[in-house]
Amino acid sequence: MxxxxxxxxxxxxxxxxxxxxxxxxxxxxxxxxxxxxxxxxxxxxxxxxxxxxxxxxxxxxxxxxxxxxxxxxxxxxGENGLGDIVARQLDSLGAELDALRWREAALRLLHEAAPGERAELLRLVGALGTPPSTDTMVRYWRRLLPLRLPTRLVTSIVEAAVPPLPEQPVPAQVLAFAGLHELTRVADDACLVDHRPSPPRPDVLYDGLREAYDLTAPALLAGRDPAAGEALDCFVAAHARAHDRRDTPDFRRDLGRDLAAGDHPAMRRYWALAGEVTPAPTLGAVNTWLSSALAAQLAGN
Incomplete structure (x- = not known):
């Protein structure tokens, strides 16, 4: 040249x-x-x-x-190679935007708080990543579930029990998520063992509960009051089969007493916070609806 x-x-x-x-x-x-x-x-x-x-x-x-x-x-x-690079860049940018949206909501939470509350809120929010991870909650549930539960059920339950991060978080959701992180981080083994369900056949119980919860979710979304029906029958049947018993009036009375006695403050707090993070019906809300439906039925008999 x-x-x-x-x-x-x-x-x-x-x-x-x-x-x-x-x-x-x-x-x-x-x-x-x-x-x-x-x-x-x-x-x-x-x-x-x-x-x-x-x-x-x-x-x-x-x-x-x-x-x-x-x-x-x-x-x-060529075009395909450039397309791959653009796709990776979009994924990277999406992660950056998620982090920025979470950081903005966290800062708004601190900005809108009363001066005397900011130090404690900063401690809670500062313990999270940006955006935060759900790993602490996943570990909590894996320790909480029955030891003999099949892996497929553990995975399914954990996915349903741990609320996903909101795409457009608001300050209240940041606070609720921080509360969930704190609650599951400090949960001690004694508390978990005391609350861990241990029926003779846990796989039968959780398979049946998943079906009952699927039947209940539409009623929750529609705002219907707890009532007897297919969902409650499925719920009771799952408990009965897991304990090798039949669904009889006596069993329903026993189950009603067990559910009332098994109400745990930490779990109640968990589901209240999870409900603030996600608009979808939580497993806790579904379980409460079914338990209330059973209680109402027993009270009417």
Missing amino acids: LPHELLSIGELAERAGVSVKAVRFYSDQGLLPEADRSSGGHRRYAPEALERLRLIRSLRALDVPLPQIARVVADGL
């Missing part, structure tokens, strides 16, 4: 709309190879370097990391 066809670093920078410093940086990173050097040691670039530099500039404008840009320019990735 003739010397007059080469571009100086200044000419290349001007045509691409970037600074000379940027061209020098990309060259030093190996993204923009030089074609030659002048007698004075100045960099010279082939005309095709202009198109590469424009590509680099466009990708950097989208905040694509340099290692990924290096793959594009080195491997000559």
Whole structure:
């Protein structure tokens, strides 16, 4: 290539709309190879370097990391390769936006709090990540569930019991989530063991409860009062089968007493907080509806 066809670093920078410093940086990173050097040691670039530099500039404008840009320019990735990079960048940006939305809600919570409350709120919120993780709650439930429960049921129950992070959190949800984190973080083993259900056949119980809860959710969403029906029958039958008993009036009275006696303050607090985090009916709300339906039926008999 003739010397007059080469571009100086200044000419290349001007045509691409970037600074000379940027061209020098990309060259030093190996993204923009030089074609030659002048007698004075100045960099010279082939005309095709202009198109590469424009590509680099466009990708950097989208905040694509340099290692990924290096793959594009080195491997000559086509549309599919660029599509993969764009998809990864979208995922990364989504995570950043989630963190920013959570941080904004947390700051609003502190900003709107009374001065005397801010220190305690900061302690609670500061114990969370940004955005926070549900790992503490997952561990809590895995310790709480019966030891002999099949993995498939443990996974299903944990997914249903741990509320997902809201996509557009508000300060009240941040506070509720922080309360859940604190509650599950400090729960001691004695409390968990005392509350852990241990029927003879836990897999039968939880399989049946899942069906009963699915039947109950529409009633909760519709705001209907607890009442006897298919959902309650399914709920009672699950408990009966798990204890190798039949669904009889005597069993329903025994179950009603057990449910009333098994009401645990920590679990009541957990479900109250979970209900503030997610608008979907929680397992706790469903269980309360069914227990209330049974209590109402027993009271009417």
